[in-house]
Amino acid sequence: MIAYDTNTANHDNWQFQNTAFLAWLNIQEFTVPFYQMVNTNTDDDYNFLPAVNGGPPTAAGFSVQGIAGYAYTTQICGSVPLLSAVNAAASDHWWTTNPNDHADVLASGTGWVDGGVAFYVLPLDSA
Template sequence: MENFIHRLLSTLLLICISVTCRAATLNNSSDQRRAADTCADPTLADVWVEAYNPSLTAHIIRSPWVFVASIAMGLDWQFQGPVFRAWENPQEFTVPLYEFNKPDNTDILFLPSTDGNPPTVAGYENSGITGYVYATQVCGSVPLLVAANAATTDHWYTTNVLHHSSIVASGWTDEGVAAFVLPLTSGKLFLLVLLNQSHS
């Protein structure tokens, strides 16, 4: 019963994050002043969240609905919080963000296509396009930073420079910038993350 309640609360939390951030995006005046001829429409961007699967020792970033579906199927993804905003569908001025998995699913990478062709990574399988991001830092975007743990073959993604520096200082390897994404825009996200942590 406790597991069911935890899954239900996680699902509700993911739905709240998506709705809260979409509303914040629509009301963000700096996003509204975009240059229509150089930037993708930020009001169409959605929040992306990160989750961790302890049985795979892998982190993944996705739109919240993917995790709602995964939780309903009984998959062991543990919600870690919102990370950035990006687009699920192609937008002008964006590039595809591809997901790559090791054949045994013990590591997941995210890489953009900068030339219109899917990138290739030795030892990984292309799982397809997971979203759309900027290839360079434009239109108020921020770097999506990557850190890797060779011992567990895990990659972790964040837009928070302090968090990235801290995990690298703890022994993870700095793997630079994966792509450029829109920052989170709502202060309510912190409260939602605290609520989720209090129920885990």
């Protein structure tokens, strides 16, 4: 995972956090693409599943950067939920497969709210 720190003066501070999950570069059985989107006004990036009609998703203020990978829409084949948190004040999103880390972020009192399950991925220990 790479996070963008919007709190720096020049807004040019990408930080490698760690690998959070396993996904595929190419379509596999039962997988769907997830897209990277960016808001050029806030430099916020976000990963989405495709729209219901199978095309790229849409979100106000965001443009599609392309397919980031392929994942499951349901919990199958040993997959785990990729949990998301959103901090609207910081224009930031955060993902983890660790429920305890997710709960800690939400309980931190720093503006993070539950973003739900983004999609289902394979855990790192499945490599």
